[in-house]
Amino acid sequence: MNTTDFPFSSETYIQRRKVLIDEVGSGKILFLGNGYSSRNFEDNAYKFRQDSSFLYYIGLNRDGLNAVIDCDNGETILFGDDVSLDHVVWMGEQEKLEDMAAKVGISAIQPSQRIFDFVDKSTLYLPPYRSAHTIKLETYCDIKEINPSLKLIHAIVRQRNIKSAEEINYLHKASTYTANMHKVVMQFAKAGMSEYELVAQASKVALSKNAAWSFTPILTVNGQTLHNHNYGNTLKEGDLLLFDGGIEHSSGYAGDMTRTFPVSSKFTSQQKDIYNVVKAAHDIAIPASKPGVYYKDVHLLSCLEIAKGLTDIGLMKGDPEEAVEEGAHALFFPHGLGHMIGLDVHDMENLGENFVGYDDTIRKSTEFGLKSLRLARPLQTGNAITIEPGIYMIPQLIEKWQAEGIHAEFLNFDVINKYRDFGGIRIENDFVIEEQGAVLLGDALVYDAESVEALRG
């Protein structure tokens, strides 16, 4: 059982629900709270994480709860049960549901099992991302097929995509914790250590703040593998270490940062050249990220910076603008420039990336590289985003493109093959979009090559 933190006032939760009710207009909305997820047997559970939309509208950070918002009469009903004395022996005294609910402005409480009387086939709900919710939806609503409500999704995305001053405050905290964790790892890492020793060090920083990781961290000397969750390698002189990790503040808001640094005290000149191209691609994106600007255009601006830089170094050739137009740069930068961040590190990803990062005016591309762009729509004041360009040397991809002659007019495979074992570099920071432009979230942590070397000392 978790403590119930209330990062916002009851008025805030009431107001959020009111806005949602007005947007959706009619019908009943079912918010399924999360339960514990079993690891290797039922009672051996992973750390509890409440559903983010449930946290946003209902605020209660406890397992075993559900809620129904009735748009027709404006009422919110909480479904849950208080614990028995038997339970108190094992779990300690728990705050009464009634008292918890009062703190989020909810006065109507029903036993868990009564939910069957309140929802049916016409109830609106979100896409389930846990099998437990799929089963609950089918059982509670008496349906055979899951059909989430698009109207509900759009209403929630409109609301959660614009962060309030209070939310931004929590995002600042999450990013500051995250920056501190990265600084510790950058100072601690030495040749001869294993990746998992550094993960342990990072974990200690995260847990010391009574916080959690916002996602399973990537910490690897093989940065070219984008979602690498193995930590078995030993750091060697000459390696690059890529650490992509974030801390989730106890309010639920996420930080997400990446730093790449040399295991030796200095970058090699080859490493520094590529590093500076990534840094330029990162830096050019900051002033470009302003309200009204399509984030896809910011992405393409960073891609162009990468193509220009790699052309200067000799890995690419021809006109960089044409190269980006054709998608040749994606050999090195196959992912998107960034994504929304909030209560989820990829904010609302479970509601559908196409609804969160895209809108009526822009559809997702199917082109390699662009198809991995999570955020493309025009930025709005109050959006919180990541900026995270990278350059990777992925041997399997290089081989395939060379063998098939893909974008051969823009790629110097002779030079590229000298970089086959290079690894990967990514630099990532979090920003909030204000009227004047992008503002860094959290305390700044250096990332220019010289300062990184100084920190490695």
Next chain:
Amino acid sequence: MNTTDFPFSSETYIQRRKVLIDEVGSGKILFLGNGYSSRNFEDNAYKFRQDSSFLYYIGLNRDGLNAVIDCDNGETILFGDDVSLDHVVWMGEQEKLEDMAAKVGISAIQPSQRIFDFVDKSTLYLPPYRSAHTIKLETYCDIKEINPSLKLIHAIVRQRNIKSAEEINYLHKASTYTANMHKVVMQFAKAGMSEYELVAQASKVALSKNAAWSFTPILTVNGQTLHNHNYGNTLKEGDLLLFDGGIEHSSGYAGDMTRTFPVSSKFTSQQKDIYNVVKAAHDIAIPASKPGVYYKDVHLLSCLEIAKGLTDIGLMKGDPEEAVEEGAHALFFPHGLGHMIGLDVHDMENLGENFVGYDDTIRKSTEFGLKSLRLARPLQTGNAITIEPGIYMIPQLIEKWQAEGIHAEFLNFDVINKYRDFGGIRIENDFVIEEQGAVLLGDALVYDAESVEALRG
């Protein structure tokens, strides 16, 4: 994607399956491997943990696999898919399924989707503990109701309850890592620290061994709350700190230990008196735990030691044997003395506690205290168990028993109420049952009061 460790030779896996096939005799057995469990959206997953029975018989520590053992022809078929190049970009090069399977003695591999052609209503399977498996069983086997095979459960319990020399070796490693983690926490804890700072310290030790926690640790100044997973308190002089945590070795085998120590450098005399009663209850159980002895009798022996000790101190009165007979000691010791340990920290709990810790000769009691005894059956050579008595002052329980006069003839409530804010003490170690008796698993870590104080320095 996880690396595939093979803690055992292919011959071992083949032999285990052969024994199972012989026991079950006929029909097809479906082993569902685990997938990733989603945290707050589909792609933000908790750390992968393979199902323990899958690990035991199939050995492959990767998500997205299932297996069918056909008892009629002796064949084992693995269901899974190799990854695409697109996947390689994100997840890195993966070992081919065929190569992995060869290391566990399996040559028949089918694409995931073919499983529908191999299982049906008659297929034998284990009780699901993840909703994803409930859905899979219903879909793959075309069934409306989950009916696990008792025959299969009994066969697996018979086999997994007896640990081989190799398994015991891994259990020793897990317990040694666990003991080391406890030692670090015992030396590190100081008044003014928060519980979560110590959890962070413990986590660092666990992760530094490329290992994981075998369960969410209990680390609390409120040891009287048996399954307390909050870490929000600050340690104060005079508090007792109870830490119940275990490390899971990379082979999958679990350690599970508890130490309770004073936040100040010394126990108070009140604390030491109770501590020594718990220690006596722990120590008397070790020589009593021998092949052929009902573990329920070992439990009752420890209960008697607790009743005697508390009678000496004045919290209980009357004849201790009668008190235990009546269950009066359970006010202080409401849980069982121990449980099986193996690939699961409560070994095979998902197969049913009644099948693992009980047998045809003994059924679970419904009496308060005894109903929480997970292990009661006669011990056998090769069993791995925990011994973990405790004494807890649970205010809500004391109030209730006093108000209702429960076991009033054995309980001095006047004295007991002076201990209301005492907290709780538990001492736990892991053992393997050999022919001569119980042998400690892992490196020994002190637990007598004087040595604990010396370690606290």
